[in-house]
Amino acid sequence: MAVEDFDLIVIGAGSGGLGTALRAAKYGVRVALLEPRQLGGTCVNVGCVPKKAMWYASQMAEAQDLAADYGFALTKGALDWPRFIVHRQGYIDRIHESYRLNLEKHGVTLIPAIGRLSAGRTVLVAGRELRAPHTVIATGGRPRRLETPGFEIGMDSDGFFDLRKLPAHTAIVGGGYIAVELAGVLRALGGEVDMYVRGRLMGGFDVEMADALGETMQAHGIRIHYHCQIVSAQRRGEQVVLDCDSGSQPGPFDALIWAVGRDPNSDGAGFDLAGIATDPAGHILTDEWQNTSVPGIYALGDVTNGKALTPVAVAAGRCLSDRLFGGKPQAKISYDLIPSVVFSHPPLATVGLSEEEAREQYGDDVHIFRQAFTPMQLSLSSRAFKTVVKLICVGDDERIVGMHILGPSADEMLQGFAVAIKMGARKADLDATVAIHPTSSEELVLLGARTR
Ligand code: FAD
Numbered sequence: 001m002a003v004e005d006f007d008l009i010v011i012g013a014g015s016g017g018l019g020t021a022l023r024a025a026k027y028g029v030r031v032a033l034l035e036p037r038q039l040g041g042t043c044v045n046v047g048c049v050p051k052k053a054m055w056y057a058s059q060m061a062e063a064q065d066l067a068a069d070y071g072f073a074l075t076k077g078a079l080d081w082p083r084f085i086v087h088r089q090g091y092i093d094r095i096h097e098s099y100r101l102n103l104e105k106h107g108v109t110l111i112p113a114i115g116r117l118s119a120g121r122t123v124l125v126a127g128r129e130l131r132a133p134h135t136v137i138a139t140g141g142r143p144r145r146l147e148t149p150g151f152e153i154g155m156d157s158d159g160f161f162d163l164r165k166l167p168a169h170t171a172i173v174g175g176g177y178i179a180v181e182l183a184g185v186l187r188a189l190g191g192e193v194d195m196y197v198r199g200r201l202m203g204g205f206d207v208e209m210a211d212a213l214g215e216t217m218q219a220h221g222i223r224i225h226y227h228c229q230i231v232s233a234q235r236r237g238e239q240v241v242l243d244c245d246s247g248s249q250p251g252p253f254d255a256l257i258w259a260v261g262r263d264p265n266s267d268g269a270g271f272d273l274a275g276i277a278t279d280p281a282g283h284i285l286t287d288e289w290q291n292t293s294v295p296g297i298y299a300l301g302d303v304t305n306g307k308a309l310t311p312v313a314v315a316a317g318r319c320l321s322d323r324l325f326g327g328k329p330q331a332k333i334s335y336d337l338i339p340s341v342v343f344s345h346p347p348l349a350t351v352g353l354s355e356e357e358a359r360e361q362y363g364d365d366v367h368i369f370r371q372a373f374t375p376m377q378l379s380l381s382s383r384a385f386k387t388v389v390k391l392i393c394v395g396d397d398e399r400i401v402g403m404h405i406l407g408p409s410a411d412e413m414l415q416g417f418a419v420a421i422k423m424g425a426r427k428a429d430l431d432a433t434v435a436i437h438p439t440s441s442e443e444l445v446l447l448g449a450r451t452r
Contacts, residue, residue, distance in 0.1 A: 006032045006132040007325070009123050011115040011269070014041015016301030016313030017138035018099060023321035025106035032132070033108050034115035034125050039099040041140050042302070043310040044092060046158045051181060053088045055343045058188035062345065069381035079189055081165050117270035121296070124270075133296055134324055137276075137284060138317065139265035141302035146260055150233030153240055154256035157182065166191050167255035171242060173230045174259035175201045177342045180217070182257060184345035187222050194223045194250060196230050196242070202342070206354035208370075209404045212388045213348050216406070219385060220345060225250070264303045279305055289332050290320050307338050339418035341411040346385065349414035351421060352402035355392055362394045362401075369393065369427065369447040375408055375440045389443050391427065398427035403444070413441045 010021045013035035021033040038045050057079055064076045103110050113126035123130045143156035155162070157178050170186050172179050175197030187193045201224065202210035214224055229245040233256055241251030266282045277285045277293035283305035290298040298320055300306075301313030315333045322331035339351035358366045369391040374384045387407025394401050400421050405413055420429065427447070435442035 001127070001129050003122060003129045003131045004032075006030045006109070006130060007134065008032070008321075009115070009130050009132045009135045010034065010138060011117075011123065011136065012041065012138040012140055012265075012301075012303075013039050013099075013110070014138060014140045014301065014313065015043045015310040016140070016317045017041070017136070018103075018317075019314035020136050020138060020300070020317030020321050021108050022102060022106060023318040024325050025103075025108045027321065027325040029325050031108045032111060032123075032130050033103065034111050034113060034123070036112060036114045039096050039103075040092075044095050046161050048310055049092060049095065050088055050161045051185075052343060053084075053091065054185045055181070057084055058185045058345065061188045061190065066377070066381050066383065069383065079166070081163075085164065115269065117274040117276075117297075119270075119273045121274055121294070135297050136290075136317070136320065137266075137269075137271065137292070137297065137299040137303055138301050138313065139269065139303045140313075141262040141264050141308065143258070144261040144263050146258065148230065148232060150235075150240075151258065153233045153235055154258045156258050160257055163255075167253075168192065169253050170194075170255040170257060171196065171240065171250065171253040172257045172259055173242075174257075174261070175199070175203065175224075176259060176261065177202065177344075179257075179259035180213070180342060180344045182259060183217065183222050184220070184343070187217075187220055188345055193221075194225060194253070196225050196228045196244065196250070198227070198229045201226075202348075204354075205342075205348070205350065206390065206392075206402070206404050207356060209348060209350070209354075209388065209390060209406055212372075212386075212406050213342075213344055216346065216385050217344065262302065262308065266303050281305070288335070289323065290316055306335060307340070309338065309340055312338060337418065337422050339414050341414065343411065346387070346406060346408045347411040349405045349410040350403070351414060351418045352400070353392055354402060354404075355390070358392045358394060358401055365394050367393045367398055367427075367450045368452045369449075370451040371443050371447055373440075373443060376438050377408060387440050387443070389440075389447070391430075391444070391447060393427050400425050400427060400430075405444070407440055409440060413444075417441075417444065 007029035008024050008031045010017045010033045013033050021031045025031045115123045115125045169192040172183050172195045183193045201214045230242050231245050232243045236252050239252035240256045264283045284299035284303050286299050290300045292299050300316035302308045319331040319333045322328040337352050342348040372386045372388045375387045390404040392402030430445045433445045435445050
């Protein structure tokens, strides 16, 4: 078999792989991109994109209640799920097409098959052998499967996007952001939802904000059962019952979703043969330049143990190509102060440290500014949920190291503040900024004295 030479081989065409390949191709280098499934990976096909489409639909369902409170004479309608899915899929198909055209335009060789690293560091794919001085592993992750008896009765987040109608009553196992987001969507669209959470909701997030989110979710009718580990699931006719470690047997439910974490796709593709080091969970270890333990092989995105977010994978890939091919030897992503949003109901936006992390790092030098208020949009209705904003500062000059917002529009509020925080904003900079009135975001520049 003749070996085919490239300048760069990218394994996986999700967010990170596409970011790497397209940026490299713009520098005129020969790129091979390997992807056995649809272009766009998790984010486009079973992650951010279909999830956000469902979140928009569920926001509209909630807006009908709000509109009625405002005085609109309307009869609340249910989502025509099959029709919505046609729209959702149409949007995803257009994204696939635009990626395909972009890869074509930039001369990237797309090979629609699984790639495997050989011991000799070439890449084997669909009966071909490829070789390049640089190989990037961007194989992402997959929903975690547990050994729990009856696990196969339930679906994971990938399966959630195959649903063709609203389950009347769903059990969700897990308390991370995916569990929270799916619960919010199903509830807002009219389903009954019970969540089973082993420990805390949203582990790793600011505890006060996570608690506030949990309370709001419960006020929306989502039943959250804390400290309950599901030890088995069983069919009962068309339905499912669960066994909790406490001895209770919740159910029956019409659907069961496991949202119990994600595992990296680092197995079965020869990465071990090539000698690439991983952590105990299987994430490929890299330094801040995305170098793995093997020279010339890099990894980025969800297959590593960095923040599992699309923009992180894309930025890491683009920086790597800038460094390798674009004459920018210092290019690397800054993993500090990465903003993100949980698309819960309402959304939770966060950047920087939680109060707990800040106290661990800075001890008594931490100052908290917090405000809870009813957003004006809801003040005119019976659904008076509080918005909570929280600022975490350190030092006498009150440098901002964390900002957290829970409430309507939090998703669109944080990005601009994140820029200011990245630039080193102090609380005094917020105080010196004139408010935009009437908005929720003005509360962040009107925070006043320290809460603690
Ligand atoms: P992926 O996008 O997973 O792509 C990896 C690709 O590699 C896949 O296409 C796979 O088929 C391919 N592959 C695997 N093995 C091989 C092989 N051996 N050979 C060739 N190809 C291979 N992030 C956000 O920023 N915002 C959100 O709102 C958000 N919502 C999410 C919601 C859900 C339900 C989920 C599951 C994730 C969400 N994420 C979100 C996370 C985001 O999707 C990931 O962080 C992102 O997709 C990671 O990109 P990646 O390139 O590392 O991996």
